[in-house]
Amino acid sequence: MNVIVFASRKGGSGKSTLAAHLAAHVHKITKPCLMVDADPQGSLTLWHKLRGTNEPQIKTAVNSVSGIVAAAKRDGYEWVFIDTPPNLSAVVDDAIKNATMVVIPARPGVFDVNAVQETIQMCRAARKPYAVVLNGAPARRDEVESRIVTIAREALAKFRAPVWGGQITNRADLLMALGKGEGAREYFAEGRAAAEVGRLWAAIERSVKAIRGTASASGVMHKQAA
Template sequence: MNVLVFASRKGGSGKSTLAAHLATYIATPERKTLLIDADPQGSLSFWHRIRGTENPALKHGSRSLADALKEAKREGFDWVLIDTPPNKSQVVVEAIKHATLVIIPTRPSLFDIAAVQDTIAIARELRKPYAAVLNGAPAKRHDAEAPIVSDARGALNALKVPVWAGQVTHRADFSMALAEGEGAEEFDPESSAADEIGRLWTAIDRSIKAVQGAYRNARAARSAA
């Protein structure tokens, strides 16, 4: 079972939005998917009520994430996406502790780049793979990133932070889809918003397979020693 944790100390970074759009993209009959809303603000739970369907399923509450994940595994979920509050609370630490991959959304601004460092420190301390995703970015022009996005990417690279090569652009389709209880792919499969979520999912899937491959190789090396 793969666990994606969306974490950032900065409010408004887009954790809930990315979790919702990715969950609807991931959830297929072959990929049983669960959302866990561990943020007291309850944005994911609100969206899920509008959605009115249990695909993806949702559990809310931040108590005993370990027990919730054990139950999810017993129920046969393949993917679990956890939305966390914008702070460094024990809930965030526990979620990261159980993560297969930590996704750190960040908007291309000075305050956002400064805020991600706290989340990165937790992931590094717990030795969990993580990656930043530039979110709410200005649209590209002639396939070139806006200067503010390039500067943010450079700042993250200087901090030795893995950064997704793409971006999630500030688009009306993302908000309009959520208002309908949908993800970008469901709202308009041909849209640029759906394409960006698809590209992000491909990168996440590739990263997790690489992490799992490295883990298997390490175990094999230990067994042979």
């Protein structure tokens, strides 16, 4: 079982959005994903209500996730995705301690990029692999990424933060899907939003395989905190 934690003390960076879209993308009856909403704001829980099915399943965590993670392991889950609140509270710390890998979404703005440092510190303290995912980015034009995204990458490189080479673009489809309780692929399988979510998942899966030692670590998105 692998635990992916979505964490960033910056509000609105895309933790809940990425957790919901990826959970919908990944969940299969044969390889089930459990979602854990550890944020009292309850965004993931709202999406799950709008979805109106119990797949993937969701659990709510208040102060700790460890009990839920242990039970998920016993119950045979393949994946656990934990959405966390925008702070550095005990439940975030506990989620990171339980993580196979931490995904840190960041919008490509100066305040957002700087805010990832505290979350990175938490990952380093817990010696957990982590990666930053640029989210809500302006669309690429003619395959060239926006100047804002390039500047964000340069700033993240300065404090040696590992960053996914792709981006999740700011797209109405991602919002529309959430409003219907769907993932990007369910909403519009051929759309660009679905393609980006698929690419992000492929990168996370590649990292997890490298972390587990079942694949080469070359070209992975994450950094293993030492």
